[in-house]
Amino acid sequence: MSYVDEMIERVVAKNPAEPEFHQAVKEVLNSLRPVIEKNEELYRKEALLERLTEPERIVSFRVPWVDDKGQVQVNRGYRVQFSSAIGPYKGGLRFHPSVYQGIIKFLGFEQIFKNALTGLPIGGGKGGSDFDPKGKSDREVMAFCQSFMTELYRHIGADVDVPAGDIGVGGREIGYLYGQYKRITGLYEGVLTGKGLTYGGSLARTEATGYGLVYITDELLKDHNMSLEGKTVVISGSGNVAIYAAEKAQQLGAKVVSMSDSNGYVYDPEGIKLDIVKDIKEKRRGRIKEYAEAVPSAKYTEGKGVWTIPCDIALPCATQNELNLEDAKALKANGCFAVCEGANMPTTQEATDFIQESGMLFLPGKASNAGGVATSALEMTQNSERLSWTFEEVDAKLKGIMANIYTQISRAAKEYGHEGNYVMGANIAAFAKVAEAMTAQGIV
Ligand code: NDP
Ligand code: 2IT
Helix, strand or coil: CHHHHHHHHHHHHHHHCHHHHHCCCCCCCHHHHHHHHHHHHHHHHHHHHHHHHCCEEEEEEEEEEEECCEEEEEEEEEEEEEECCCCCEEEEEEEECCCCCHHHHHHHHHHHHHHHHCCCCCEEEEEECCCCCCCHHHHHHHHHHHHHHHHHHHEEECCCEEEEEECCCCHHHHHHHHHHHHHHCCCCCCCCCCCHHHHHCCCCHHHHHHHHHHHHHHHHHHHCCCCCCCCCEEEECCCHHHHHHHHHHHHHCCCEEEEECCCCEEECCCCCHHHHHHHHHHHHHCHHHHHHHHHHCEEECCCCCCCHHHCEEEECCCCCEEEHHHHHHHHHHHHHEEEEEEECCEEHHHHHHHHHHHCCCEEEEHCCCHHHHHHHHHHHHHHCCCCCCCHHHHHHHHHHHHHHHHHHHHHHHCCCCCCCCHHHHHHHHHHHHHHHHHCCCCCC
């Protein structure tokens, strides 16, 4: 049996009941086949793939807190420190009721490769909790964050492991987490990114993931002699990534006609008015349904179905496996020609295969959403030199990083005879860097 097939069997057997982790590992290993086959003997001897798929460390901990009624609640917290081959562990924290070890491991595994593509010295990690911030008061969120950090602080540090936001973790949560870290350790250091601008945050970090997604989509289109100008775009989600993807797409001349949340989606043929979405989501923490109540041209539909809206370009920016084979077929039938992932693994494997086989363009999240973590790394740099760069400086660097990622992944795909297969290109280019660093550092 080939080394890759052996490894896939081993990962499934050793990590039972973690389907998202299996899915992420299979996608990476399957696309690495041509590289692994070339060096099979060496990699087997070094157990490179065994080491790559085994996290360096996982911590799981109790998070007790008191709700507004005086009732004690208990959640479970996680931090997966997956790989420090190319730098300190780096990756977000997700607070969502669906969080369990398998989700954090899939995200941490993806993060290794994504971070490698940024060209910056950051390793792969991820963490979070099954805590649901939805409907909680600010005091409850603070109580949870303080309790979470009271355990997490001992595992992290500016040169050790630097968490940030993800689903359910935005500026408010990062603030509470940072305050508690500082209180316990007495250190004012860049231990978290996505911080507020008054206490060490970087300009453009809030916008970075969404902007970066659109910058690399623009690179992809340019390479295929097209542009965003006049294109119709459907975006799922209405959180941090979705909002700033919509903003940049509009700035570049596209028309965004739809956004969603876990309850349903809105369709606005006149183009989404982002100030209204921002007011609902960023200020009032409301539901996307309220958009249709405020905008007469918009229609709200309960449930999934955002991918049935005709568009040229689809940007899934909500969560894993939100775009399945049926959705992909609907997009294709309606004339969509490009799917670029803003979320982590939003497209199922079957849908990805269909999209690629049917000749649509496809950018995998580990390349196309890397602008967020790249800008986090720029925040770390600014914290280390105790300086703050201007918005324009950070944005220009982000744009350069996204262009460089596009060049790397398209070149790697071509080199291995799979031109236009950016999944293979991303995995191969990222693996080359991580594998070289692992080999150089010996058996650790
Ligand atoms: P937010 O919490 O800001 O927004 C998440 C959005 O996705 C919300 O609209 C939410 O709807 C929706 N959503 C979440 N879970 C589900 C679900 N199970 N089903 C349907 N809709 C869902 O998160 P982000 O925008 O930060 O993250 C979105 C995606 O982007 C995630 O996959 C994340 O891992 C990825 N990502 C984020 C980066 C960042 O910098 N923030 C960087 C790179 C990737 P609702 O409010 O109803 O829950
Ligand atoms: O998935 C991701 O890359 C993030 N949630 C951002 C991680 C970070 O450290 O900025």
